[in-house]
Amino acid sequence: MNQPVPSLVRVLIADDHPLMREGIAACLAAHGGIEVVAQAGSGDEAIAAFARHRPDVTLVDLQIPGKDGIETIRALRALQADARLIVLTTFGGDARVAAALNAGAVAYLLKSMPGRQLADTVCEVYRGVHVMPQLLRRELASHYAGDALSPRELDVLRLAATGNSNREIGILLAIGETTVKTHMSAILVKLGANDRTHAVTLATQRGFISL
Missing domain, CATH: 1.10.10.10 (Winged helix-like DNA-binding domain superfamily/Winged helix DNA-binding domain)
Incomplete structure (x- = not known):
């Protein structure tokens, strides 16, 4: 069910690059309606931070060390069935898109996107919208049109x-x-x-x- 965005959407950022985390946090803070409540540099840290803070929306880097992004998403979904999870990555590989979505992600976004679009997407995901760039939709449809590798x-x-x-x-x-x-x-x-x-x-x- 869609729901109104609260005064502040509480966000957890999980990415192993501190500069990337800080940059994402700055972009989200500039939006005015988003609060970054925690940051994590590994899958295990993300799971612990999620359990402690219970954020409204969580951004998970696909290539995060330890438990990778997909394993981390599965673990977060196990902690909270309605967790709002966004895969944020530089990698647009279609097999990973499918795996991330199957694991429980509701949005799959590239790190190259404008900061304002990222902030808007966080709010959309909080409302219950599933988000995927059109380019990735086309890749997914194209590469899975034929037989998958056995x-x-x-x-x-x-x-x-x-x-x-x-x-x-x-x-x-x-x-x-x-x-x-x-x-x-x-x-x-x-x-x-x-x-x-x-x-x-x-x-x-x-x-x-x-x-």
Whole structure:
């Protein structure tokens, strides 16, 4: 249910870069209707600060150390089922978008957005609005229009990303080299990649794997 914005929307910022936290806090403070009640530099700190302050809205960096952003979101959702959680990140990978939303985030915003837009979004999320930039919506729709990578294809891709040859991947996964090549061919088609290096780059950008 939507509800009116109170005199001050209480916000928790979880990001491992102090300058980024301070910059976000300054942008929100300039809005006039937002109070930053706590800051955290790791997933565990964010969970503890959330339990202590019970903020109205929480901003969570996707790449926060310790428990990452997605694990932190799950933990915060477990603490409070109606927690209003915003993923704030420089990374627009679609697989991460889906994972963050599935974990309980209600907004997914890029750190490159104007400060005023960030403050407005915090207030919208407090009212119960789900927010995602149009660019990310298009990415999500585009990249998930086809088949997702299977668990085995992800295994192959992760091993390829660390420099293993097809033969080495086959040994590590206990499958034949020909089977590895078949999986790699499917990966290239699904990602629209030119070769395995391109596939690793695209998969990393979209959040399917991390290096």
